[in-house]
Amino acid sequence: MTDHRMRIRRTMVERDAELAIVDEALDQLTGPGPEAGGALLAFSGPAGLGKTTLLAELRRRAHARSCTVLAARGGEQEQSQPFHVARQLIQPQLAGTSEQELRAALGGWYSIVGPALGLCAPEQGAPPDPQGLRDGFDWVLTHLVVKRAPVTLVLDDAHWADPESLSWLAAFAPRAEHLPLLLVVAYRPDELPAHADAFRTLPGRAGQAPLPLAPLTPAAVAALVRDALGDHADDAFCKEAWAVTAGNPFEAVELTAKVRGRGLRPVEENAPQLADLAAAQRGSGLVARLERLGPSTVRFAWACAVLGTAIPQDIAARVAALGTEEAAGATTRLRDARILSAAGSTSDHEPETGLEFVHPLIATGIYRAIPDALRVALHGKAAAAVVDAGLGSSAAARHLLETHPENDPWVVRTLREAAGENLRAGAPDAARRQLARALREPPDFDERAAVLYELGCASLLTEPANTVNHLRAALAEPFDDPTLRQGIVIRLAQVLAHSDRLAEASESLAREIAQTPDVRARLRLQSEQFMWDAFNAAETDSPARSRRLARLADRLTGRDLTERYVIALRAWDACLRGEPVDVVLHHAGRVLERPFSWAHEDRGFEVPVLAAMVHMYADRPGRAEELFEAGTAEFERQGWRGAHLSFAYSLRAYIRYRRGRLVEAEELARSGLRLAERVGRRTPVHWYAIAILLTTLLARGRVDEAWELAQEHEFGAPFPAAVVFPDSQTVYAELLLARGEVRAAVAELEAVDRRLTPRGIQNPAWCPWQLHLARAVAADDPQRARTLAADAVRRARAFGAPSAIGQALRVAAEVAAPQDRTALLREAVTLLSASPAGYELARALAALGYGLRDADLLTAAVVTARECGADGLVEEATEILTGMGGALPSAPPRADWVTEEEIRAADLAVRSEKEPEPASPDWVLSAACRKLGTDRSGLRAALEAFARSST
DSSP: OOHHHHHHHHTOOSOHHHHHHHHHHHHHHHOOSTTOOOEEEEEEOSTTSSHHHHHHHHHHHHHHTTOEEEEEEOOTTTTTSTTHHHHHHHHHHHTTOOHHHHHHHHGGGHHHHTTTTTSSOOOSSOOOOHHHHHHHHHHHHHHHHHHTOSEEEEEESGGGSOHHHHHHHHHHGGGGGGTTEEEEEEEOGGGOOGGGGGGGGOOBTTBSSOEEOOOOOHHHHHHHHHHHHOTTOOHHHHHHHHHHHTTOHHHHHHHHHHHHHHTOOOSGGGGGGHHHHHHTTSHHHHHHHHHTTOHHHHHHHHHHHHHOSSBOHHHHHHHTTOOHHHHHHHHHHHHHTTSBOOTTOSOTTSOOOSBOBSOHHHHHHHHHHSOHHHHHHHHHHHHHHHHHTTOOHHHHHHHHTTSOOOOOHHHHHHHHHHHHHHHHHTOHHHHHHHHHHHHHSOOOGGGHHHHHHHHHHHTTTTOHHHHHHHHHHHHHSOOOOHHHHHHHHHHHHHHHHHTTOHHHHHHHHHHHHHTOOOHHHHHHHHHHHHHHHHHBTTOSOHHHHHHHHHHHHHTOOOOSHHHHHHHHHHHHHHHHHTOOHHHHHHHHHHHTTSOOOSSOTTSOSHHHHHHHHHHHHTTOHHHHHHHHHHHHHHHHHHTOOSHHHHHHHHHHHHHHHHHTOHHHHHHHHHHHHHHHHHHOTTSHHHHHHHHHHHHHHHHTTOHHHHHHHHHHTTOSSSOOSBOOSSOHHHHHHHHHHHTTOHHHHHHHHHHHHHHHGGGTOOOTTTOOHHHHHHHHHTTTOHHHHHHHHHHHHHHHHHHOOHHHHHHHHHHHHHHSOHHHHHHHHHHHHHHHHTSSOHHHHHHHHHHHHHHHTOHHHHHHHHHHHHHHTOHHHHHHHHHHHHHTTOOOOOSOOOOSSOOHHHHHHHHHHHHOOOOOOTTSOOHHHHHHHHHHTOOGGGHHHHHHHHHHHHO
16 A cells, blocks of 8 residues: 555544445445445535545445446546546446447447447437437446446546536436445535536435535644654644644645655744745745746646646646656656655556646646746647647647637637537537637638538527527628538528527528529428428418429429428428328328438438328328337437427327327327426427327316416417417417316417418318317307308318318217207218227217217217226216216227237228218227228228238
């Protein structure tokens, strides 16, 4: 054991309480029985109070209990280097692993977390989003903990950890209690950044709050002094040592070392000299002490301070302009002066990783003492040195951020390379800082637009307003690259659209289209404009746009991705306008003849989503789910686990709702909402998640819960400028209607009419506002209600989806004259029984059974509503049934899977041209349609897909 480690053990005074907590946590981590498990510990205190020494002792004790120890330390100079701490924690555990073994160990996370952890180069394609990357880190750390349990993770100087690592660990920390993991952090409370506030209130088994370290008492400092200088140190001398160090353990230990080095007797008459010796440990005193070691040693110390932690001696030598022997001599002198740590000062179980300062206070003092101009120059030399050493542009970038602009093309190139690496690795904030610095260098005249474009791409997620400014500035630059110009315009439109500025997005594309001579480039821009116009709820020229889109799409063959995007938008537009369902499915089929990526690097995911959703409205929800499952899997492989995955979960929930699988719909909708909450409230993804969850809760009969949810999430006016499906204002009106607030519901629905009708959106399958309004006005104005319902039926028949027609007929019967209701409901039941819409079928059965006082129909309604999870409808129909003297259905629920009998019924329907008799639905075929997710006309394709999935 080295003298240094013996000294650590001896100087752990007045830390018995903290060490007892450490032992308790380690015993809990490594002990047997059900009480064993992980814990969280946080130690806080100003610089020098012994946090590092305490953590070193904790690591020693963890090793003694055969724990795997993951250790990292934040660095004042490394804060701008993304994933610096995460790499310290995880890289050593995977060192020496081949690429093949890494791929096997990390599975689908390899390409997501590998670049961030420095395990592999980023692959081509869109980068993971920050949430996806954090999820990947969670998986990797959890996997390591389970595989190498028990594990102790120690983070020292957390206040200096890079933001990417620190925000991840702060979010991960609460999981430690559920794993064989002791997670320990130490930080200076006044310097902990806001994104790590979770560490201030860690709820742990070993303590309910961070443990503040207190300064040493006079007795403890006296013990340190006598331990180092001998028992003959008198009380006055010891008391003065405590006074000049304020009980700071680091300063007390350093002071005793200097007293011993000076040969000063520890007696009262020498006590006045302690103040000067203590001052030499910091500020000007530290500088003077360093200068006495000679110019070459000073330069080497400065180089080390610039380089930060884990300092390679050869790189420090190059930065200091010293030869190998001079650097070795300087290292020895700095160690003897207790400025650099002694060799072998790390744990027996932890290899040395480079030179380190004895304490961060010393590193900070020396760094700040470097003359400003020289410090800037040293960072420039350090950047070149780390690149030449093969450490890459990312390692150089943190140094270049500290330099002054000098119009150096190498600096611009290096910063752009580093930003590209960080952006692909999932660190857009770091990329943004680097590109902003490159812009100040400045870049060459013909390079400036490209740098502005890259800066816009890097700030897209975090600073949309600045992104718009950067991209507009890029367009104002004179440059001759048409591909770059197109990329800038498309990205500008994207950020404007995502900022709820859809009209501006369309206008920016229109201006560029007018001055783009190349036919294919113009078509790409047109496809983007058509897409954002489709999402603009306030579009003023929608019918004319639809005509232009139809003319264009009908002559395209789908030969490339741009043409297929245009055709997909044509399918969506036809769906909204209520064109015949065959037309909608024809165009969607043209798009999907070949694989249609949802995660293309240069495209949004919106158009593939629309191509899937038209199948749901066209009574092919099974096909829509198939497409969504593939798209969701692609999002997850890409590491898109924020807004993208929330959209996927929420819209899959909507598809389940339309199929009448309400329990599953609610589960998916809640998952989508949890993800949307990460993105932010009142964002587009949040509107989707809330609207779909509210719709599902209303279908399940939980009106009060839906209202509370709407209030909690401020769901109401003002509604978004972007199109949301289901339409947010219509959902809000439906909620008001369910609560009995009829007048308010009417006002909202009439506003929907004024918004959608001028745009030519007429399909009640997409937005049934007419049906809700008919119900709302029926009591006061029955004729208006019947007119509204009749028009909705007409529009639904024009579209041709059985579920839309059946729903419209059911509402038309509700507001019709009594003598007209039965015929309308019989047709509704017949159509819905051969559709995938289970919930709508249950509602129609209940209405018809009630109208005819038919116990068999009511029984069928109860059974179908139970299968759907429509609890409110079950209760309502059951009450009517029992009131009529009917018996509750006792048959077991229908199997969730497609039975052989149902397959035979579907196959027979495919081979038969005969439609079912209006008064006698085939209930076996009905179950097959719901389970296969199609209406009667889509059974052939659904059976083929089912056969493929079953092999």
